[in-house]
Amino acid sequence: MPEPRKTDASVVGVLAAEGVSVRLSGRQILDEVSFEIAPGEFTGLIGSNGAGKTTLFRVILGLQQPTAGRVLIGGRPRSRSSQSIGYVPQKFQLDPDAPLRARDLVALGLDGQRLGFAMPSRARTQRVGEMLKAVDAARFADSRVGTLSGGEQQRVLIAHALVSRPSLLLLDEPLANLDLAAGQEIVALLARIAREQQIAVLISAHEMNPLLPVMDRIVYLAHGRAASGPADEVVRTEVLSELYGHHVDVLHVHGRVLVVAGSSPEGALIDGDQPHVEVVA
Amino acid sequence: MIPGDSAVFAPGFFSSSTVHTALVVGAIVSVVSGVVGVFTVLRGQSFAGHAFSDLGTTGGSGGFLVGIGPLWGFVIAGVACAGALELIGVQRARGRDLATGVVLGAALGLGALFIYLDTTAASTTGVTQTVLFGSIFAVSSSALPLAIGLGAVATVAVLVTYRPLLLSSASPELAAARGIPVRLVGALFLVVLSIAAALAAITIGSILATALLIGPAATALRLTRSPGRAMVAATLLGLVITWLSIVLAYDSYDWSASGAGWPVSFFVVALVLIVYVLSDVLRPRRFARRGRGTVHV
Numbered sequence: 422m423p424e425p426r427k428t429d430a431s432v433v434g435v436l437a438a439e440g441v442s443v444r445l446s447g448r449q450i451l452d453e454v455s456f457e458i459a460p461g462e463f464t465g466l467i468g469s470n471g472a473g474k475t476t477l478f479r480v481i482l483g484l485q486q487p488t489a490g491r492v493l494i495g496g497r498p499r500s501r502s503s504q505s506i507g508y509v510p511q512k513f514q515l516d517p518d519a520p521l522r523a524r525d526l527v528a529l530g531l532d533g534q535r536l537g538f539a540m541p542s543r544a545r546t547q548r549v550g551e552m553l554k555a556v557d558a559a560r561f562a563d564s565r566v567g568t569l570s571g572g573e574q575q576r577v578l579i580a581h582a583l584v585s586r587p588s589l590l591l592l593d594e595p596l597a598n599l600d601l602a603a604g605q606e607i608v609a610l611l612a613r614i615a616r617e618q619q620i621a622v623l624i625s626a627h628e629m630n631p632l633l634p635v636m637d638r639i640v641y642l643a644h645g646r647a648a649s650g651p652a653d654e655v656v657r658t659e660v661l662s663e664l665y666g667h668h669v670d671v672l673h674v675h676g677r678v679l680v681v682a683g684s685s686p687e688g689a690l691i692d693g694d695q696p697h698v699e700v701v702a
Numbered sequence: 703m704i705p706g707d708s709a710v711f712a713p714g715f716f717s718s719s720t721v722h723t724a725l726v727v728g729a730i731v732s733v734v735s736g737v738v739g740v741f742t743v744l745r746g747q748s749f750a751g752h753a754f755s756d757l758g759t760t761g762g763s764g765g766f767l768v769g770i771g772p773l774w775g776f777v778i779a780g781v782a783c784a785g786a787l788e789l790i791g792v793q794r795a796r797g798r799d800l801a802t803g804v805v806l807g808a809a810l811g812l813g814a815l816f817i818y819l820d821t822t823a824a825s826t827t828g829v830t831q832t833v834l835f836g837s838i839f840a841v842s843s844s845a846l847p848l849a850i851g852l853g854a855v856a857t858v859a860v861l862v863t864y865r866p867l868l869l870s871s872a873s874p875e876l877a878a879a880r881g882i883p884v885r886l887v888g889a890l891f892l893v894v895l896s897i898a899a900a901l902a903a904i905t906i907g908s909i910l911a912t913a914l915l916i917g918p919a920a921t922a923l924r925l926t927r928s929p930g931r932a933m934v935a936a937t938l939l940g941l942v943i944t945w946l947s948i949v950l951a952y953d954s955y956d957w958s959a960s961g962a963g964w965p966v967s968f969f970v971v972a973l974v975l976i977v978y979v980l981s982d983v984l985r986p987r988r989f990a991r992r993g994r995g996t997v998h999v
Contacts, residue, residue, distance in 0.1 A: 482879050510875035519744050520923050520932040521872055533869035534880040536862055538930075565927050566872070581876070 435460050435589045435621040436481065440490035443476055449645050450476045453490065456640050456649035460588065461619040463612055465632040465652075468642030474625040475511075477642070478593055481623075482508060495588060507582030507620075511593040513574060515567035523569070523577045524549050524562045530581035552580040556610060572603030576610070583614065590614070592624045596631055604631055611635075629656070630677050656680070712953045721952060723846060724838040724966070728944030730853035731905045731914060736937030737860050738898040739919025740929060741891065745871045750787055750892065751915050754899035756806045756813075757783040758908035761900075762833040763816035772833060773845050776903045777852065780896030788889045831965075836907030838948060838966045849901060856897040863887060868929060905944065906967040917974035918943065924981045943973045 436458040443451040451473045458464050468474050479485035481492050483499045491498060494505055507530075515521065527549045532539060539545065553562045556576040561569055566577055575595055582590055592611070596604040612635035615622045626632060629639065629652070639652045643664045648655050655661075656678055658671045665682075672679045715721055742751055757779045765775020786805075813833075820829040832840050841849070860867065870877035870884045877884050902911035922935035947969035955963035 483881070484878055506879070508876065508879040510873065510879070512875060513873055515872060516744075516746060518920075518923050519872070520740060520927055520929045521744070521868075522927050525868075525928055526872060529865065529869045529872070529876075533865050533877070534882050535865055538861070538864050563927065578876075 434458060434493075435462075435495060436623065437493040437496075438477075438481075438490070439493065441477070441480055441487045441492060442489040443473075443480060443485060443645075444488045445476075451480070451487070452645040454642070454645070454647040455490075456638075456647060458589070458621045458623060458638065460621055461615055462621050462637045463615045463632075463635050464621070464623045464638040464640060465629055465636045466623055466625040466640045466642065467627070467629045467632075468625075469627050472642040473645045474642055475593060478508075478591055478625065481591060482506065505588050507579075507585070507587040507590040509575070509578045509582050509590070509592040509595055511595070511597060513578060515565075517565060517567040519565060519567045521566050522563050523558055523566055523580075524553060526566050526577055527552055527580045527584050530584040532585075548584060552584045553577075555583075555614070556580045570603075571598045572600075572607065575599065575603075575607050579607075579610070579614075583618075583620070587620065589621045589623065592622070594625055594627070596626055596628070601631075608632060608635060633678065710953075711949065712956055715949070715952050718952075719843060720839050721948065723841055723843045724948050725945060726846060727838055727841050727849055727901075727905060728948060729941060730849055731901045732918070732940030732944055733937050734853045734856050734898045734901050735915050736918055736922070736935075736940050737857050737933050738894055739915050739917075739936055740922065740932045741860065741867060741871060742895060742898075742916065743919050743923060744868075744929070745891070747891075747895065748912070748916050750895060751899055751912050753787065753802070753806060754780050754783055754896050755903065755908050755911045757809050758899060758903045758911060759813035759833060760809050760816060762903060762908055763813050763820055763829060766820045766829050766833070767816050771842075771845060773841075773848055773852075773900060773904050776900035776908070777897060780900045781893060784889070784892035784896040788892055832907070834907050834909045835965060835967050836903065836905055836910065838905045838944070839951070841904055845904070849904070852897050853901060856894045856901075859890060859894050863890065867891060906970050910967055910971055913971045913974050914940065914944075917978060921974075921978045921981045924985055939977060943970060943977065947973055 434457040438454050438456050441451055441454045442449070454473075454477060466474055466477065476485060480487050481494075481499075493499075499506075528539065528545065530552075531545065531548065550559070550562070553559045556579050558573065558576040558580055561573055561577075566574060569577065579590075579592075582592075590611075595607055595611075599607065608631055611622050611624065614620055623640075624632065629636075633652060636652050638650065639655045640647050640649045641655050641661065641664060643661070644666065646664055648660055648664050656671055658669065661671060661680060662668045667682070670681045672681060742748060758776045761775040761777070761779020761782075762772040763775070764779070765772045817830050817833060828840075831837070866877065866882045866887050869880070870882055870887050874884045877887070898915055899911050902914040905911075906914055918939040919932070919936040921939055922932045926932050926935050947966050950969045951963055951966040955961055957964070
């Protein structure tokens with residue numbers, strides 16, 4: 422086992438999963454998952470529902486103890502007080518009447534875990550304002566979060582996650598509840614943030630195609646096991662067949678990638694659920 | 703101008719110790735309901751407030767029965783209810799209508815028994831009225847230290863945990879990711895809510911307590927968008943409502959020849975409704991929901 426190095430995060434990688442396994446009530450959810458993410462890298466965590474994406478996020482956030490293996494943040498085990506991870510949950514629902522403006526939620530990203538009130542300061546207000554502007558949310562900064570659309574809420578949540586300047590941003594299925602256009606805007610925004618601010622972005626999705634143009638790396642999860650690397654090296658018939666434990670075909674159709682289970686007579690579509698594409702196994 | 707001679711304040715208003723006690727209790731309840739009520743609405747836990755009211759009936763009448771007074775009864779029942787809700791899970795209790803309905807119904811039935819025993823065996827007159835519909839004039843000055851102490855504990859607890867409470871109310875997922883003990887914060891808030899419900903219950907009775915707990919907060923939420931301002935607005939609204947009700951109830955003794963005054967609780971609940979409706983009618987345009995924003999994609 423390598424010694425934890427006390428070097429700069431930009432050298433050792435922002436996030437490293439080392440043989441992470443999780444067993445919950447007799448079921449193997451994650452099975453020796455290993456990968457590493459470098460600063461500013463845009464990584465897609467791809468897998469169908471139940472593949473273990475959310476559990477992996479919980480391990481990274483320190484909310485789930487792995488049965489084996491470990492997660493290093495900036496080369497060190499995650500401490501509870503660590504603010505180096507920004508997180509955008511999949512589930513977010515707030516009543517339209519709830520008295521919480523976009524800027525209030527972003528300000529909670531600075532120090533929401535501290536007791537008492539935040540002393541108002543110009544630096545605080547300015548930082549929150551900058552962050553809202555950076556995600557194109559300035560024009561609804563004073564609206565209640567509950568009255569915003571799904572795409573607008575995503576922007577506010579991203580600002581909340583980034584305002585404390587983390588080195589890693591985790592987003593749990595951010596595209597699941599968005600229409601295509603809103604999803605594309607969010608992906609473009611995240612790619613820009615990763616590039617400009619050198620923040621590593623790890624985004625989970627069950628559909629890889631919206632992410633393919635911007636993805637530096639893919640972590641493909643199937644049955645709790647992971648394959649990691651550049652997308653064109655991982656999303657290949659032999660690699661994914663090995664991962665799934667049975668034969669699958671990776672098809673390129675009109676610039677889209679489809680993963681198709683080859684053995685089933687119906688040609689079940691595993692990834693790339695595009696209704697207009699006929700899949701012949 | 704001598705206040706006692708004015709048309710608004712009936713003679714003796716400012717010299718009555720009952721009125722003094724009522725004004726102090728009204729102020730405490732306003733602050734606690736304002737601060738706690740905003741979070742109750744934000745957390746979507748008005749249901750829990752209602753459960754506290756139902757159990758408060760049992761606690762208040764039980765308190766009379768064993769001679770510890772209604773406020774202790776309300777508090778004990780409330781904290782017990784908070785514990786039960788925490789064990790079941792608040793959201794789960796809300797979802798499980800049937801089980802919750804049966805349990806709350808049973809508790810209320812126990813309250814009916816206690817009230818019966820109060821009125822027959824212990825010959826405590828007016829218990830039914832006091833427990834169910836309350837009277838801020840019936841609060842004895844000896845209960846003031848307890849009311850002030852409880853009010854201070856509840857208010858300080860919310861203010862000290864303000865940011866973690868706000869974040870875990872907005873999103874438990876975000877709060878947990880920051881290392882906030884979401885469940886502990888939630889349990890603490892339930893206890894605070896039970897204290898607020900108890901204080902509201904001695905003011906306007908267990909049946910009506912929810913009106914004072916939620917009413918000013920719900921009105922404030924229509925007038926302002928930020929949580930801090932909503933708490934201040936809800937407190938001020940509560941203060942205006944309770945104090946105006948005390949004045950009106952005191953004046954009402956002169957309204958009829960028989961000299962029987964109207965209950966304060968009536969004025970409180972009536973004013974809560976009036977203020978709530980007015981806030982909707984007079985709501986500034988800029989606070990109307992943005993048309994585009996309400997379309998969720």
